[in-house]
Amino acid sequence: MEGTLSWTFVARLADVPRLGSRVVRTERGDVAIFRTADDSVFALDDRCPHKGGPLSQGIVHGHAVTCPLHNWVIDLASGEAQAPDIGCVKRTPVHLDGDRILLGVVS
Amino acid sequence: MNMISAPRRRLVVVGNGMAGMRTISELLARAPHRYDITVFGAEPHPNYDRIALSSVLAGEKTLEQIVINPLGWYAENGIRLIAGDPVVAIDRAARTVTSASGAVVSYDKLLLSTGSKPLVPPLPGLKLPGVCTFRDIADVNQMMAASQTQRRAVVIGGGLLGLEAAWGLKRRGMEVAVVHLMPTLMERQLDATAGQMLQRDLDERGINFFTNGQTEQILGTDRVEGVRLADGREVPGDIVVVAIGIRPNIDLARDAGLEVNRGIMVDDDLSTLTDKDVFSVGECIEHRGQVFGLVAPIWEQARTCAATLAGDETATYVTPALSTRLKITGIDVFSAGVLAAAAEEDEEVVLQDRKRGTYRKLVLRDDRLIGAVMYGEVSDGAWYFRLIREGADIGAMRDRLIMGEAMAAGGGAKVDPKAALAALPDSAEICGCNGVCKGKIVDTIREKGLTTLDGVRAHTKASASCGSCTPQVEGLLALTAGVAAATGPKPMCKCTTHGHDFVRKAIVTDGLKTIPEVMNRLGWSKPDGCASCRPALNYYLLCAWPGEYVDDAQSRFVNERNHANIQKDGTYSVVPRMWGGLTTPGELRAIADVADKFQVREVKVTGGQRIDLFGVKREDLPAVWADLNAAGMVSGHAYAKGLRTVKTCVGSTWCRFGTQDSTGMGVKLERMTWGSWHPHKVKLAVSGCPRNCAEATIKDFGVVAVDSGWELHIGGNGGIHVRATDLLCKVTTEEEVLEYCGAFLQLYREEAHYLERTAPWVERVGVAYVKSRVVEDTDNRRALHERFLFSQTFAQVDPWAKEASNAAFKTLEPVE
Numbered sequence: 001m002e003g004t005l006s007w008t009f010v011a012r013l014a015d016v017p018r019l020g021s022r023v024v025r026t027e028r029g030d031v032a033i034f035r036t037a038d039d040s041v042f043a044l045d046d047r048c049p050h051k052g053g054p055l056s057q058g059i060v061h062g063h064a065v066t067c068p069l070h071n072w073v074i075d076l077a078s079g080e081a082q083a084p085d086i087g088c089v090k091r092t093p094v095h096l097d098g099d100r101i102l103l104g105v106v107s
Numbered sequence: 108m109n110m111i112s113a114p115r116r117r118l119v120v121v122g123n124g125m126a127g128m129r130t131i132s133e134l135l136a137r138a139p140h141r142y143d144i145t146v147f148g149a150e151p152h153p154n155y156d157r158i159a160l161s162s163v164l165a166g167e168k169t170l171e172q173i174v175i176n177p178l179g180w181y182a183e184n185g186i187r188l189i190a191g192d193p194v195v196a197i198d199r200a201a202r203t204v205t206s207a208s209g210a211v212v213s214y215d216k217l218l219l220s221t222g223s224k225p226l227v228p229p230l231p232g233l234k235l236p237g238v239c240t241f242r243d244i245a246d247v248n249q250m251m252a253a254s255q256t257q258r259r260a261v262v263i264g265g266g267l268l269g270l271e272a273a274w275g276l277k278r279r280g281m282e283v284a285v286v287h288l289m290p291t292l293m294e295r296q297l298d299a300t301a302g303q304m305l306q307r308d309l310d311e312r313g314i315n316f317f318t319n320g321q322t323e324q325i326l327g328t329d330r331v332e333g334v335r336l337a338d339g340r341e342v343p344g345d346i347v348v349v350a351i352g353i354r355p356n357i358d359l360a361r362d363a364g365l366e367v368n369r370g371i372m373v374d375d376d377l378s379t380l381t382d383k384d385v386f387s388v389g390e391c392i393e394h395r396g397q398v399f400g401l402v403a404p405i406w407e408q409a410r411t412c413a414a415t416l417a418g419d420e421t422a423t424y425v426t427p428a429l430s431t432r433l434k435i436t437g438i439d440v441f442s443a444g445v446l447a448a449a450a451e452e453d454e455e456v457v458l459q460d461r462k463r464g465t466y467r468k469l470v471l472r473d474d475r476l477i478g479a480v481m482y483g484e485v486s487d488g489a490w491y492f493r494l495i496r497e498g499a500d501i502g503a504m505r506d507r508l509i510m511g512e513a514m515a516a517g518g519g520a521k522v523d524p525k526a527a528l529a530a531l532p533d534s535a536e537i538c539g540c541n542g543v544c545k546g547k548i549v550d551t552i553r554e555k556g557l558t559t560l561d562g563v564r565a566h567t568k569a570s571a572s573c574g575s576c577t578p579q580v581e582g583l584l585a586l587t588a589g590v591a592a593a594t595g596p597k598p599m600c601k602c603t604t605h606g607h608d609f610v611r612k613a614i615v616t617d618g619l620k621t622i623p624e625v626m627n628r629l630g631w632s633k634p635d636g637c638a639s640c641r642p643a644l645n646y647y648l649l650c651a652w653p654g655e656y657v658d659d660a661q662s663r664f665v666n667e668r669n670h671a672n673i674q675k676d677g678t679y680s681v682v683p684r685m686w687g688g689l690t691t692p693g694e695l696r697a698i699a700d701v702a703d704k705f706q707v708r709e710v711k712v713t714g715g716q717r718i719d720l721f722g723v724k725r726e727d728l729p730a731v732w733a734d735l736n737a738a739g740m741v742s743g744h745a746y747a748k749g750l751r752t753v754k755t756c757v758g759s760t761w762c763r764f765g766t767q768d769s770t771g772m773g774v775k776l777e778r779m780t781w782g783s784w785h786p787h788k789v790k791l792a793v794s795g796c797p798r799n800c801a802e803a804t805i806k807d808f809g810v811v812a813v814d815s816g817w818e819l820h821i822g823g824n825g826g827i828h829v830r831a832t833d834l835l836c837k838v839t840t841e842e843e844v845l846e847y848c849g850a851f852l853q854l855y856r857e858e859a860h861y862l863e864r865t866a867p868w869v870e871r872v873g874v875a876y877v878k879s880r881v882v883e884d885t886d887n888r889r890a891l892h893e894r895f896l897f898s899q900t901f902a903q904v905d906p907w908a909k910e911a912s913n914a915a916f917k918t919l920e921p922v923e
Binding site: 008009010011015017018019020022023024025026030033036037038040041042051052053054057058059060061062063066068069071073077078091094095096103105 | 166167169251255256278279280633634635636637638641642660661662664665668669673675676677725915918919920921
């Protein structure tokens with residue numbers, strides 16, 4: 001995807017529970033912001049590649065989330081489903097500036 | 108007492124790393140009171156496992172998990188730790204060291220364990236922001252932070268260190284390119300074939316390689332933008348990691364007038380050649396022309412140095428044979444000894460299976476094995492390594508040697524690995540990282556009565572580092588402690604080797620009060636577990652420590668976290684509580700209003716005699732609850748691994764067959780049990796006569812009224828495997844029904860496995876057992892019931908009222 005990347009403020013780090021997630025409404029659908037135990041943040045579409053389950057409502061462990069509907073495990077960094085399942089969730093650039101979570105928007 | 112003890116000598120350690128602290132651990136084991144010990148460390152951390160930094164970078168371990176000696180260890184052993192304040196000068200005449208902050212400390216013996224520094228070639232652009240090395244916690248933090256904001260990484264160096272850095276950054280979502288000077292990867296540990304196989308596998312995992320690549324310049328103006336190679340190729344990157352190797356950190360020793368070459372020159376007893384009161388161990392030393400970068404010889408140095416410091420004048424260090432492994436998940440590489448035939452009498456034997464991606468090469472000289480390289484399948488690595496180390500005569504099995512231990516030793520038949528393990532001599536090394544032999548493991552298992560892998564790890568350190576010898580250690584545990592130890596109960600999940608019962612017991616007896624505490628104490632393999640063990644541990648802790656344990660919402664399944672049931676389209680269904688299935692016109696009006704207001708798509712009566720509202724959006728949940736609360740209704744817990752419903756028939760109030768007030772009994776039971784958490788869902792029912800209209804005999808706890816009192820039934824359920832209840836007993840009063848019910852539920856709460864319903868639990872432990880605890884033992888029944896009621900004083904809080912104003916249910920909007 002070509003274009004310029006601009007960063008949009010969406011939440012403070014403290015707004016997202018550790019090992020949890022918050023949903024951001026964007027023009028192209030809901031994006032789930034995840035916060036892991038080491039305070040890394042990741043952003044993925046809030047739709048499991050399997051049956052569209054809301055990943056934001058799954059249990060976060062390591063750098064992965066388990067989908068609440070059928071337990072697919074999705075790697076937060078790559079968006080890919082863990083074997084033996086096959087599928088990939090679209091990632092959104094996300095970046096932590098101090099305690100400000102910024103979401104990347106390509107325009 | 109009138110004894111005068113000799114004044115303690117002062118030992119100062121410069122360098123708070125693995126080599127120095129291993130020496131101190133060994134010294135404390137040999138001579139705990141010989142020295143007053145002061146330790147200086149340049150990094151502001153306790154001693155940690157530097158080898159595991161690559162696992163931290165890859166997100167497989169946390170920094171907390173790689174600490175070897177926590178701060179408490181220093182305090183317990185009376186060691187003064189000065190961390191974050193490096194020593195800058197040694198005055199050997201005055202026998203003092205001076206730190207950066209100006210502290211001066213005197214010594215009788217000095218131990219230099221200053222380790223190594225990253226090897227950094229003099230490249231233009233090295234000082235640009237975004238360039239880092241891969242050596243310590245600060246480097247790893249810098250790389251982890253960069254992976255959050257930057258996209259592309261260039262790693263200079265395709266050796267062990269560089270590849271582990273590249274893999275860690277890849278795991279963190281970066282695009283990674285590796286620049287390597289030589290034609291093949293890890294050329295010091297692997298031959299060309301294995302190096303190429305490794306490159307192909309990593310290439311498939313999305314890492315790009317630039318071999319034969321000599322970095323000429325790091326590009327960028329304000330910050331790094333990439334690297335340029337001598338042949339003109341340019342590799343773009345937002346961060347550049349220099350990981351081409353290490354060099355001994357000898358500056359301090361050289362300034363102090365100690366003889367140095369590549370490293371600090373030491374004798375066989377690990378004292379320096381120049382000063383017999385100054386010792387040195389680890390990556391900073393040079394011993395008989397050799398310098399060190401792997402852990403096994405350094406542990407050996409620590410052992411020898413500790414013996415010397417403890418007064419053993421005969422202790423002598425000999426460099427052990429070395430083997431290498433790569434810590435990249437799913438890629439198995441092993442090498443030991445020489446990589447290729449070098450002399451005329453040397454011979455190579457090669458076995459390669461391109462389809463399976465496996466390769467092994469052995470180097471032989473005069474019927475001895477002198478080198479082995481393996482790729483893809485390395486289970487025979489330990490065996491080859493032992494043959495190399497022992498210089499064993501392999502003449503008799505030479506033609507089968509390449510096929511591995513099973514074929515070579517058994518002459519074709521598969522050898523029983525247990526028998527092979529039993530046949531090993533006590534001196535056979537099992538754990539290469541920590542130098543632990545079979546004899547030591549077996550003796551420790553016997554002496555300490557160990558039954559778990561974690562126990563063996565804690566007491567011997569075997570299998571506690573890289574973990575590749577875990578199967579052998581488990582095998583020895585089985586041989587020594589009996590089969591039970593190894594085959595034991597099924598582990599809770601892949602994060603642990605322990606079963607549910609063990610974990611539940613440990614929580615209570617060891618007083619473990621939080622999920623991290625349980626995981627740490629019981630050796631969980633992943634820092635925050637998985638979606639399977641976290642909810643189980645959350646429940647076990649909640650059950651063990653009522654009122655004390657703080658529920659962890661992030662360890663709850665979606666329905667319990669949202670107090671509603673998720674449906675296939677991601678919306679939720681909401682069920683208000685109706686005590687014993689009773690409702691009122693007012694409640695029904697309020698439910699109808701909520702259904703209209705929030706455009707509920709379907710309203711359905713459930714099997715448990717409740718009303719279910721389908722199609723509610725998650726962000727509307729708090730408002731729905733507020734409206735239902737306002738009409739006097741509370742959560743029906745239709746989503747809970749806990750008490751769901753008490754179903755009733757109309758009973759003697761209306762029914763011409765009714766013998767007792769079953770509805771009233773049901774309401775009382777529901778008032779007592781609502782809000783209770785259980786290993787799985789729990790359903791109750793009360794029927795007013797043996798016609799059993801409330802279907803009490805397929806419930807977890809069912810009550811059937813008869814003329815003379817109440818029959819109590821347990822362990823039934825509908826579902827895939829329908830199970831009718833077993834009769835527990837018959838009682839006469841309502842108070843007894845309540846007491847037996849509370850006691851039965853508490854026994855289930857305290858002893859069943861998470862996600863085990865009462866039906867399989869009763870089948871597993873037997874009805875007789877439940878009767879013995881709940882019916883025959885009056886005192887125990889009352890105690891169970893009291894514990895249930897005590898727990899209920901904390902559990903009976905309506906989650907809807909509590910969460911109705913929780914902002915976390917709101918969807919965030921981007922702020923321009």
